[in-house]
Amino acid sequence: MDKLGSAHFDISGVQPLTPPSPEPARGRPLGSCRRRSLTAAIVTAIAFLALCHSIRKCGLPSSHKPLHLLPYYSSQNDSQHENPFNWADISPSRTLTWHPCYTTPSNPSGLDCARLDIPLDWLAPSESHRVILAIVRLRATSQPSRGPIIFNPGGPGGSGIWSLRDHGRDLQTIVGEDYDIVSFDPRGVGASVPRVECWGSQMDRMFWEMQASAEVLDAHEGAVYGAFARAAALSRVCEAAQGGEEGILRHVGTTYHARDMIEVWEQMVGKEGGGLRYWGFSYGTVLGGTFAAMYPDKVERMVCDGNVDLNEWYQRVDYVNFVRDTDKVMGAFYFFCHQAGPLRCGFWAETPAKVRERLEHLLAQLRITPIIIPSSTGEPGTSLPELVTYSHVIRMLATALYQPIYRFQRVASVLAALEAGDGRPYQAYTSLDQPSSPFPFCPTEDTTPSPPADAEEGTPDSFAAILCTDGEPFTHTPTSYLTYTRSILNLSIVVGGEQATTRVSCAGRTVRSKWRFAGPFEGNTSFPILFVNNVADNVTPLVSARNNSAGFPGSVVLVQNSYGHTSLAAASRCTAGWVRGYFREGKMPGAGTVCEGDGVPFGDSGVGYGEEGPVEGVEADGIGRALRRLEGEGWGLGFGL
Numbered sequence: 112m113d114k115l116g117s118a119h120f121d122i123s124g125v126q127p128l129t130p131p132s133p134e135p136a137r138g139r140p141l142g143s144c145r146r147r148s149l150t151a152a153i154v155t156a157i158a159f160l161a162l163c164h165s166i167r168k169c170g171l172p173s174s175h176k177p178l179h180l181l182p183y184y185s186s187q188n189d190s191q192h193e194n195p196f197n198w199a200d201i202s203p204s205r206t207l208t209w210h211p212c213y214t215t216p217s218n219p220s221g222l223d224c225a226r227l228d229i230p231l232d233w234l235a236p237s238e239s240h241r242v243i244l245a246i247v248r249l250r251a252t253s254q255p256s257r258g259p260i261i262f263n264p265g266g267p268g269g270s271g272i273w274s275l276r277d278h279g280r281d282l283q284t285i286v287g288e289d290y291d292i293v294s295f296d297p298r299g300v301g302a303s304v305p306r307v308e309c310w311g312s313q314m315d316r317m318f319w320e321m322q323a324s325a326e327v328l329d330a331h332e333g334a335v336y337g338a339f340a341r342a343a344a345l346s347r348v349c350e351a352a353q354g355g356e357e358g359i360l361r362h363v364g365t366t367y368h369a370r371d372m373i374e375v376w377e378q379m380v381g382k383e384g385g386g387l388r389y390w391g392f393s394y395g396t397v398l399g400g401t402f403a404a405m406y407p408d409k410v411e412r413m414v415c416d417g418n419v420d421l422n423e424w425y426q427r428v429d430y431v432n433f434v435r436d437t438d439k440v441m442g443a444f445y446f447f448c449h450q451a452g453p454l455r456c457g458f459w460a461e462t463p464a465k466v467r468e469r470l471e472h473l474l475a476q477l478r479i480t481p482i483i484i485p486s487s488t489g490e491p492g493t494s495l496p497e498l499v500t501y502s503h504v505i506r507m508l509a510t511a512l513y514q515p516i517y518r519f520q521r522v523a524s525v526l527a528a529l530e531a532g533d534g535r536p537y538q539a540y541t542s543l544d545q546p547s548s549p550f551p552f553c554p555t556e557d558t559t560p561s562p563p564a565d566a567e568e569g570t571p572d573s574f575a576a577i578l579c580t581d582g583e584p585f586t587h588t589p590t591s592y593l594t595y596t597r598s599i600l601n602l603s604i605v606v607g608g609e610q611a612t613t614r615v616s617c618a619g620r621t622v623r624s625k626w627r628f629a630g631p632f633e634g635n636t637s638f639p640i641l642f643v644n645n646v647a648d649n650v651t652p653l654v655s656a657r658n659n660s661a662g663f664p665g666s667v668v669l670v671q672n673s674y675g676h677t678s679l680a681a682a683s684r685c686t687a688g689w690v691r692g693y694f695r696e697g698k699m700p701g702a703g704t705v706c707e708g709d710g711v712p713f714g715d716s717g718v719g720y721g722e723e724g725p726v727e728g729v730e731a732d733g734i735g736r737a738l739r740r741l742e743g744e745g746w747g748l749g750f751g752l
Contacts, residue, residue, distance in 0.1 A: 196224075198302050203228040203243045207378035212247070213276055222276065223248040227378065231362050233370045234626055242362075245302030246295040246375060247272050249279040253288040258388070259379050260286060260694065261372060262294045265393030265417070265677075267365070267577035268570050270301040278744060281737035282390075285687045286694045295375060297398075299363040299573045307363060307573040309349040319345075327502045328596050329608030330478075335596050338612060339589045343619030349572060350622050363573065364580040364624040369402040373409065386411030386637050388694065392677045393417045393651060397424055397581075399640075400632055400659055407634030407663075412694050416643040417677030420655035421632040421662075428583050429595050432655055434610050437603040439647035440512045443674040443712060444519055445470075451713035457524040470605075473530050477501040484534035499534040502608075507541065509606040512649035513676040517743040519712040575616040580624040585617035592618070610650075633662030640666040641693045641700075643686060645673045669700050673708035681708040682738035684731050691734070709735065 196212050203226040214221035227244045230236035248259070262282060264274035271294030275282075279292050286292075299307040310316040323341070326334045353360045376387050386409045391399040396415035403410050404421075420432045445463040448456035460466040482499040507525070511518040521540055528536040579585065587595065592615060600607040640663050644656035653670065660666045669689055673681030685706035692698035 198224070198226065198245060201226045205229075207246070207375070209248060220250075222279070223250060227375065229371060229374055231359070232625065233367065242298045242359075242371075243304050244295050244298065244371060244375065245272055246293065247275050249275060249283055249292040251289045251291050252283075255289070256291060257287070257289045257695075258384075259291040259293045259376075260388045260390055260412075261376065262292055263389075263391040263395030263398055264294070265391075265395050266297075266300070266574065267394045267397075267581075268300055268307075268573035269394065270570070271295050271297070272302050278741060281741050284737040285734055286390075286691055290694070293375075293379070295371075297368045297573075297577075298371060299359055299576060300570045305359050306570055307349075307353065307359065307576045308570070309345065309352050309572045311352070325500065325502050327505045327608035328611045329505075329600055330500075330502050332593070334608075335593045335611075336589045338615055339587075339592055339618050342615045342617070346575070346617075346619030346621075349576070350620070353576075353622075356622060358622075360576055360580060360622040361625045363576050364627055365398055365401050365577060366405070366581075366624065366626050366628040368398055369405055369628070370626075372398075372402060373406065376409075388412040390414045390690075390694075391416070392679070394419060396642075396651070396659070397421065401628060403636050403640060403663060404630065404632045404634050405628055407636040410636040410640070411638055412697075413636070413638075413640045414643060414690055414693065415640060415656075415659070416679070417648055417651040418642055418644055418656040418659050419651055421659050422630065423655075425581055425627075425629040425632075426583060428586055428614075429598070430614055431598065431602060432652060432658075433613075433650050434599055434603040434607065434652075435654055436647040436652035437512065437606060437610065437649045440515065440649040440674045441508070441605050442467075443515055443647065444511075444523075447515075447519065447712040447714075448523055455520065455713045457527040458530075459523075469530070470526065473526060474501055474504065474605075477504055477529070482529055482532060482534040482537075484538055497534070497538065499529060499537050503537070503541075504529065505606055505609055507537070509609040509649075512606065514680050514743065515674045515712040516681050516708075516710055516714075523713075575620070578613075579617035579620040580622065581627065582617065584623070585614070585620055587615075587618065631662065632659065635664050636666075638697065639663070639699060641690070642666060642668045643671065643678050643690070644668060645671050645675060645678060645680065646705075647674045648676055648680075650676055665699075667699050667702060667704070670705045671708060672705055674712070679738070679741045679744070682710065682735065682742045683708045684735050684738065687734050687738055688731070709738065 201210050201212075201224060205228045207225050207227055209223035209225050211220075212222050212224035225246045225248075227246055229242050229244060231240040231242050251257070262275060262279075263269075263271055275292060275294040279294075283290060283292050296303040299305070310319065324334065324337055326337075328334050328338060350358075350360065372387065372389075377384070387402065387406075388411050389399050389402070391414070393416075396418045399413050399415045400418075400421045403413060423430055423432050442463070445466040448458055448466050449460060449463045451459070453459040458466060458469060460469050477499070478501045481501070484497040484499065486494050486496050504526075507522060511522045525536045525540050528534070595614070596607075596611040599611040603610050640660070642656045642660045644651065644653045646653060653668075656668045660668050669686065671678045671681065671683050671686045673683065675681055678686045683706050689698070689700050689704070689706065
């Protein structure tokens with residue numbers, strides 16, 4: 112058995128590590144990690160909806176406007192966000208005008224918010240067809256300010272507003288408190304309007320979701336056909352709801368987002384204020400790479416972290432590169448579980464291969480005999496019994512691969528309990544990801560409702576809208592998609608059945624983007640791009656960073672010797688130091704530079720720190736604490752990339 116590695120891996124030639132992966136039986140299969148299973152909370156919602164309908168008509172608010180045209184209303188009830196903020200209180204303007212927003216007791220100055228009125232169609236601007244972008248700014252706390260950095264958290268469909276509101280301070284700590292951190296909800300997403308919204312009411316959306324199969328695509332062969340038909344049905348609903356060829360879908364692709372960024376940037380700094388400073392994660396690397404290829408002379412600084420293969424995103428029907436490293440991250444679970452020992456890993460075995468065999472045996476058993484969770488007696492959940500199936504566990508594993516340090520230890524304990532026939536730890540673990548607030552179907556007053564995304568990660572319906580108008584036309588039939596699914600299962604053996612759902616969301620889509628830049632993805636940017644990638648990333652592999660870098664002279668790929676999605680999945684003061692030095696002084700790491708992570712899965716928090724890179728001392732300690740907080744946040748965890 113080859114050694115997978117240790118707390119500090121030996122990377123020869125900066126090649127991705129190969130975790131121990133003795134060939135298991137083929138035939139296990141990603142998609143987005145959006146969880147569509149019928150959870151206990153949703154089952155309970157059926158009774159709630161029936162009561163709701165008998166008391167009050169659920170659906171559109173009294174304005175009778177479609178949901179996608181209503182302003183975004185944020186109504187967090189947690190202690191961090193006590194003061195509700197209503198975007199409708201800000202009047203849109205064609206000149207960027209900041210307003211105070213999102214104040215809290217701990218941060219009375221809050222953030223700055225703006226609603227910028229821009230053309231729907233940049234190729235044929237019109238006075239009547241407009242888009243309103245929602246933009247947020249975290250001001251520099253140290254003067255003089257160095258100006259703004261635009262940040263994108265990923266997606267497509269992820270909310271920059273949500274991410275910056277909750278994580279902006281930590282991001283600012285990394286680059287320096289003398290930068291403004293700015294983000295926006297891309298057109299079609301979240302607080303920007305019109306929003307991509309397939310359903311006329313939240314009740315319709317929930318009933319549609321409750322019809323969804325809980326199965327991953329390798330649960331049985333028919334699962335692929337069902338998923339294909341369901342995706343095609345949703346595509347028809349969405350295109351009809353958005354006005355087909357006349358609606359926003361023709362103007363919602365990444366090409367438009369890139370042009371929108373020019374407008375946002377120049378409104379902030381002026382046309383002569385210098386080039387774009389940009390920091391993008393996951394799908395944010397698609398936006399960054401598209402911008403750099405379209406406007407290379409407008410790039411002053413650009414960091415792309417967790418890289419999507421640009422040519423594959425735009426030019427191929429079948430996506431395969433995104434799963435190249437998935438099994439390497441799964442292999443890290445086997446290795447680090449074994450290395451940690453039975454006290455730290457509840458699913459421990461004598462060798463990494465035996466950990467894998469133990470998991471394979473459990474999954475095989477779950478295919479035949481799901482675990483029954485009895486009716487709740489004070490445990491998290493409902494009074495109804497529940498099942499834990501093969502598909503449930505595959506989805507749990509697929510999610511855990513995004514955040515190995517944060518999730519592996521807890522998942523190992525859940526697996527051990529399932530092996531013993533106890534599903535309650537699984538129920539408790541998955542309940543952590545469920546909404547804590549009541550289902551918002553029936554507002555107590557006729558007010559603007561909270562958006563379908565619940566003021567959190569973004570707008571689920573915009574995922575397919577952007578993905579499918581960016582890419583080549585989807586030409587698969589159900590049978591050819593089954594063949595594609597099998598190819599994904601051969602690359603991502605354990606969780607490929609969940610990963611293969613990503614591309615099927617384009618089944619039945621007919622609307623094409625009016626303005627679609629599809630390459631070439633190359634250009635001599637005004638300043639070289641810094642690409643950052645983990646040595647093994649479950650959805651954006653290292654090879655994609657190298658492929659993208661090849662088109663941009665002078666760019667460098669900084670490798671972080673960690674597992675999971677984006678460098679933020681594993682804190683590394685070394686990586687953060689290079690990012691900080693790049694933005695502040697234009698420092699570029701040398702070719703072949705590898706940063707160690709500050710810790711490993713199943714390890715003590717804060718143990719095993721790597722090199723500090725260009726920062727050290729008190730400054731590095733502050734950055735380290737910020738990274739630890741970001742480590743558990745799940746970048747790109749809601750929308751696939």
